[in-house]
Amino acid sequence: MSCAEEYTPQLRARGYRMTSQRLAILHVLHHSGKHLTPSQVYEKASRKLGGLTETTVYRTLEFLAENGLARPAHMGNGHFVYEIARHEHHHLKCRICGDEMEVKHALLEKLYRKLESASGYRLTDSHVTFFGLCPNCQKGE
Amino acid sequence: MSCAEEYTPQLRARGYRMTSQRLAILHVLHHSGKHLTPSQVYEKASRKLGGLTETTVYRTLEFLAENGLARPAHMGNGHFVYEIARHEHHHLKCRICGDEMEVKHALLEKLYRKLESASGYRLTDSHVTFFGLCPNCQKGE
DNA sequence: TATGTTATTGCAAAAAGTTGCAATAAGGAG
DNA sequence: CTCCTTATTGCAACTTTTTGCAATAACATA
Ligand SMILES: [Mn+2]
Ligand SMILES: [Mn+2]
Ligand SMILES: [Zn+2]
Ligand SMILES: [Zn+2]
Numbered sequence: 001m002s003c004a005e006e007y008t009p010q011l012r013a014r015g016y017r018m019t020s021q022r023l024a025i026l027h028v029l030h031h032s033g034k035h036l037t038p039s040q041v042y043e044k045a046s047r048k049l050g051g052l053t054e055t056t057v058y059r060t061l062e063f064l065a066e067n068g069l070a071r072p073a074h075m076g077n078g079h080f081v082y083e084i085a086r087h088e089h090h091h092l093k094c095r096i097c098g099d100e101m102e103v104k105h106a107l108l109e110k111l112y113r114k115l116e117s118a119s120g121y122r123l124t125d126s127h128v129t130f131f132g133l134c135p136n137c138q139k140g141e
Numbered sequence: 142m143s144c145a146e147e148y149t150p151q152l153r154a155r156g157y158r159m160t161s162q163r164l165a166i167l168h169v170l171h172h173s174g175k176h177l178t179p180s181q182v183y184e185k186a187s188r189k190l191g192g193l194t195e196t197t198v199y200r201t202l203e204f205l206a207e208n209g210l211a212r213p214a215h216m217g218n219g220h221f222v223y224e225i226a227r228h229e230h231h232h233l234k235c236r237i238c239g240d241e242m243e244v245k246h247a248l249l250e251k252l253y254r255k256l257e258s259a260s261g262y263r264l265t266d267s268h269v270t271f272f273g274l275c276p277n278c279q280k281g282e
Numbered sequence: 283t284a285t286g287t288t289a290t291t292g293c294a295a296a297a298a299g300t301t302g303c304a305a306t307a308a309g310g311a312g
Numbered sequence: 313c314t315c316c317t318t319a320t321t322g323c324a325a326c327t328t329t330t331t332g333c334a335a336t337a338a339c340a341t342a
Contacts, residue, residue, distance in 0.1 A: 017289060017338050039328080053292055058329065060290095072219075078299090079328090080219050092262050101260060111252045112271075119242060120276035121233050128269060130253075135261035158308050158319060180298080194322055199299065201320095219329090220298085 003027045007069060014067055024049040025060050026084070029070055035081035071127045075100070088126045094134035103130075144168045148210060155208055165190040166201050167225070170211055176222035212268045216241070229267045235275035244271075 007026050008018040024045040029036065032044070038057050046052040061082045064070035072080045076093055088105035105126050112123050133141065148167050149159040165186040170177065173185070179198050187193040202223045205211035211223045217234055229246035246267050253264050274282065 012339095015289095019290065019338070021291070051292085054328085055293080055330080056291060063290095074215050074219075078213075078215075078221050092256065092260055092264075094262070095265060101262075103256060103260070107255060107259060108252060111249065114248060115233065115244060115271060116273075118248060119233055119244070121235070121242075121271075121273040122279055123233075123271055123273040124236060125272040128271070130256060130262075130264055130269070131266040132257075132262040132264040138263055153309095156319095160308070160320065162321070192322085195298085196300080196323080197321060204320095 003030050006030075010069060011067070016063075016067070020049055021045075021052055021056050022060055022064070024052065025057060026064070026069065029064075029082060029084040033084065035073060035075065035083050037079060037081050041082065073127050073129060075129055076131060090127060091129040092134075093129055093131050094137055095131050096133060096137040096140075099134045099136075144171050147171075151210060152208070157204075157208070161190055162186075162193055162197050163201055163205070165193065166198060167205070167210065170205075170223065170225040174225065176214060176216065176224050178220060178222050182223065214268050214270060216270055217272060231268060232270040233275075234270055234272050235278055236272050237274060237278040237281075240275045240277075242275075 003026050004018070004023055007023070011018050011022070025041055027048070028041055028044045036044075038054070038061055041061065042052070042054050042057040045057065061070060061072070061080075065072045065082065069085055070082045071085045072082055073091065075081055075091070076095075090103040090105065090108060091100055092103055093100045108126070108128075112126075115121065116123055144167050145159070145164055148164070152159050152163070166182055168189070169182055169185045177185075179195070179202055182202065183193065183195050183198040186198065202211060202213075202221075206213045206223065210226055212226045213221045213223055214232065216222055216232070217236075231244040231246065231249060232241055233244055234241045249267070249269075253267075256262065257264055
């Protein structure tokens with residue numbers, strides 16, 4: 001299934017329009033699969049779609065995140081990165097070497113239930129980054 | 142105990158100097174107790190210490206965070222806020238009304254142990270924000 | 283297919299955050 | 313108290329991100 005076929009209905013269902021800009025950006029996120037910064041997205045997407053502006057990239061990434069097609073994350077430097085929304089997961093990141101690994105959401109299920117019953121909140125988002133020292137970097141401590 | 146008496150030794154112990162700028166910023170964080178944006182810190186601190194620059198505020202907040210005297214957090218808009226480092230805690234934030242509440246770190250202890258044994262990482266930081274819907278906003282869904 | 287509505291974009295200007303470097307001042311040594 | 317070393321600051325230039333608004337284009341309707 002093409003990106004257009006996959007994502008257009010999702011936007012329409014929510015009353016939004018598919019545009020060449022949104023499609024180009026979704027395409028980049030979809031096929032990279034990794035966390036990308038807005039300027040990385042701009043870089044790649046504007047190769048396919050000349051005339052695309054950074055303003056639009058910022059706005060579109062935020063829009064896609066709000067509507068569940070992309071997920072934002074903080075990896076520790078104070079800037080957002082984005083990835084296409086697929087399976088729920090979280091991250092562990094090493095403060096020293098920067099190594100990153102994924103954590104299945106299942107590991108956090110219990111915590112989510114506990115937080116919900118302790119607070120009355122219903123937790124919606126998942127894509128948390130926890131910081132620490134990777135096995136390698138612990139040795140040199 | 143004054144801010145100077147409390148924080149100067151902590152910096153000295155790590156080989157750093159106490160300065161009027163650092164003291165003014167620590168004073169603001171200490172007495173506000175809340176999460177503050179860099180520009181809120183600048184606003185308040187420069188009232189006490191004319192000539193303070195925003196550059197220095199940014200650099201100092203990052204410095205204090207690296208050295209454990211302040212804690213950075215993301216509250217959902219992609220920008221850092223900072224608070225004085227006291228007890229370990231996390232946050233729950235409502236996506237709709239913006240309401241925020243604290244969560245004791247004790248509630249996350251089990252998860253931290255689980256993540257550590259599953260990954261080999263040693264988790265160091267704590268000050269995570271989880272997002273969801275507060276009890277009030279769940280009604281209007 | 284042509285038309286109207288309005289969501290979305292690009293542009294220009296502003297705001298927020300970062301960086302390199304020379305001047306300043308904290309604090310250890312004499 | 314004075315001098316010396318160098319961590320720290322302020323300044324200016326730069327990069328990144330946000331915002332208001334007029335022009336554009338998606339797409340529903342006829
Ligand atoms: Mn991820
Ligand atoms: Mn906090
Ligand atoms: Zn590491
Ligand atoms: Zn709420």
